[in-house]
Structures are given as structure tokens and as C-alpha cells.
Amino acid sequence: MINTRFWLVKQQLSSKLPQKRMKGVQSLRGVNDPEAMALLLSALKDREAAVRSEVVNALGGFNNATVVRALIGALRDHAETVQALAIQALKKIGDASAIEPVASVLLRGSPKVQMQAAHALRSWDWSPQTMDEQIAYYVALGDFKRVLVFGPPAINALVTVLCGGTEERRAAVANLLGETGDPTAAKPLIAALKDSAPTVRAAAAGALSRLGDRQLWSSLVPLLKDKTCNVRVAAVAAIGRLGDAQAWEVLANLATDREWEVRMTLAEALARLKDERALPTVLQLLKDADQEVRQSAAGALGDMGNENHIEPLVMAMVDEHMGVRQAAARSLAMIEPYWEKSPRVRAFVPKLQEAVSDHDPGVQAAAALLVRRLTGRSAAEILASETKPVSPRNEELMELFRQFMTDQDECVRLAAAEALGRLKLPIAIQTLQNALRDPSKWVKQAAEHSLQEITRKMRY
Secondary structure: OHHHHHHHHHHHHOOOOHHHHHHHHHHHOOOOOHHHHHHHHHHOOOOOHHHHHHHHHHHOOOOOHHHHHHHHHHOOOOOHHHHHHHHHHHHHHOOHHHHHHHHHHOOOOOHHHHHHHHHHHHHOOOOOOOHHHHHHHHHHHOOHHHHHHHOHHHHHHHHHHHHHOOHHHHHHHHHHHHHHOOHHHHHHHHHHOOOOOHHHHHHHHHHHHHHOOHHHHHHHHHHHHOOOHHHHHHHHHHHHHHOOHHHHHHHHHHHHOOOHHHHHHHHHHHHHHOOHHHHHHHHHHOOOOOHHHHHHHHHHHHHHOOHHHHHHHHHHOOOOOHHHHHHHHHHHHHHOOOHHHOHHHHOOHHHHHHHOOOOOHHHHHHHHHHHHHHHOOOHHHHHHHHOOOOOHHHHHHHHHHHHHHOOOOHHHHHHHHHHHHHHOOHHHHHHHHHHOOOOOHHHHHHHHHHHHHHHHHHHO
């Protein structure tokens, strides 16, 4: 039966079809027989790498000097998969004669094969002796930081991984090259900006910024249009860190990026550039729909450090989100510790009084606190002092308008809101503030405009 089986295997191994030859090799796995071993050794010369890989796997089950020599020979196979599997098979057999040949693979193999060799050598308690062996060994094990102690020769080894390692290793090496501060790392990092993996492109962008050469910012510009959000974020942050003022215009185009993470990072990057031409973009971001972006913009204005930024920051102190209010307060303190005494800031009191009636309790509290901080009086006290006594006629008129403002017809409410703006009666403030919550956007807009007209008259 056994002879018949081997006869069939021989027929399969001589077939022109790789699938049949593969099936023949697989049938020999685990067969502890000299004839089976001989057939496998013969098949090790098969023209298909997939078949040779299967043969190497099968030979790992034989602890034989002839097999060990054959597997050592497979370390020079032109297919890296065969080489890697040969190392695994030799590691499984554990023959000491394989140590030196496997060590030689560290200096000539591909990153994948070198990694397999290093792990096998470590299991045999092997220690590298020469500098080349140490660099290759620690690179293969992924101990990249240890490699840096060897100086410039280590850069070449790391670049090899950057060009052909796994995605995880390419990203790790890119980050490490940025920490070297070596100008020669710039070229391979620029090449890595076109890597197929987003994580590697992002890592390369960050690494370039840490090299410190401002002229490198232009190489990062193509990443600003990358389809992956994290890559665009990394590119924006990197350009900001490099700090070349010429970059502000290119970055400003991202103020309308679809991802909030990009817009948030943009505000921080523009602040790093310290270019006043970027101010309109930062102010635009201060009005962004996303809280994180507004908070970042508020902080950026503080970093830019110009007194002309005080007014928008004061209004940001009544933002609906606490994080934005806190960032604005910090920035104001950075720009001018005594900003509360500025006449320009006090001119915002009427707008802050409007915010006291906002629908958001947090905004109401922030506005009330800020009004008292600027004037020493509450919003109600200011309104009482600036409002003239209401005549009986005006009170009757207002009662009529209050009824109009609750009418079911949107057109009636709109006409009433517009009329109150023309009358400019301070007594109408509360009614108009209530109208800011009207279901009609047109009524709300008219009420807001009328409130501005009334407060403008009160101010002058």
C-alpha cells in the first residue's frame, strides 16, 4: 500500500500542473519515511515558489543532517517566502550548524526574512559581534532606538525598513528618523510621503517637521489634499511646526475642510506662523460650527498676541460651550492682563446684555458675569439706569405689540418685530428677546435687527 502511495506521489510531483505537484507534497507531510524525505528533497527544486514553500514546511518535520543542509541551501532561494519558511524550519529542528548561515541572512535578506532570522537567532541565544551584525539584528527585532547609537550607518539600515518593512515598522522608522535631526533623513522621508499606507504618510510628515528645516514645508503641500483626514491633520500640524510664514496662504485654504480635526489643527498651525495675514482665517474659525474648532481658534488668537484680537475674544467669552469661553479668557489674559478696563471692550456691553437672555443657561451666566466684571453692575441695573420712564401711552402701545408678537400669522409677527425696531422703544427689549425663539427664522432675524437698533440708540 505504501509503495503504491509513493508511486502516486511521484506521478503528482512530475505533473505539469502546480496544483497537482502541491497536492503531492502535502500528502508527504508527517510521513516519517526515508523515501518520503527523498521525494521532498527532490521537490525542493520545483520551479514554483508556492510548491517549494510547501516542501520547506514539510521538511521541518525531519531532524536529519541531509535535511538541515537542504534547508540551509534554501536560505538563498530567490523567493523570500521560501527563505523565511526555511528559517522557521531550521529553528524548529534546532540544529546548531544552522546558526552561522541564518546569521548571514541578517546582512543580505529582505526586511521580512531578516526579522525571521533575528527571532530564530535569539531563540538560539546568539549575540551579534560586528557593528553591521548589531545594526541588522536590532533593526530586524524592531529595536530601532537601540540602533541609533551607531550613528550615520544606522540611518541607511532604517531607510531600508522604511522602503520595505511592514506598515507598522515603516511608520515607526519614519517617526524615529525625525528624532535623529540628521539632514540626510529628509530625502527618504519625503519619498515616504507617497507611501501607500496613511499611517506612514502621516508619520513621515511629522518626522519632517522635527528635522527643523523650514524649507521642507513645500514638500508637505500635496498632503493637504490627501483623502485621509489624519494625513491632512499631520501635514497641517507639520507645516505649522516648521514655522515658515510663507505657508499661511496655502494653509488658509483649509478653513472650509470637511473634517473638524483639520480645521482645529489649522488654527493652531496658523498661530505658530505668527503672521498677521492669517488673522482673518483664524477669526473665521472662531465662528466655526464645531466647538473644538472655535476653542482652538480662541487659543490661537492668544498665541498670536495682538491687542486687536481683544474684541472677538470678548464675544467668545459668551460662547455656548464652556471650553471656548475658557480658551477665550486665557487668551485675553495673555494679550492684556487689564483688558476689562479697555474702552473698546466696554462698548460691547449692550451685546453682552442681549446674551443674558440667551436660551442657553451657560451663555446667560457667562454673559451676566462678564457684564458685572466690566461695569460693576448687573445687566438689569444697567437697563434700569439707561431706560427712561415708560409713559402710559407707550405701555398701552407695547401691550398691543405683545399681542401682535403672539399672533398665529407669521406675517403679523414679522411686521410687529420690524415696527418695534423703527420705534426704538427700550421697553420693547424683553418682547423682542422673546421673539428670538420664534419658530420663524424671518421673525427671529427681524427681532434681532430691532434689538440692535434699540441698543444702538441707548448707547448714543
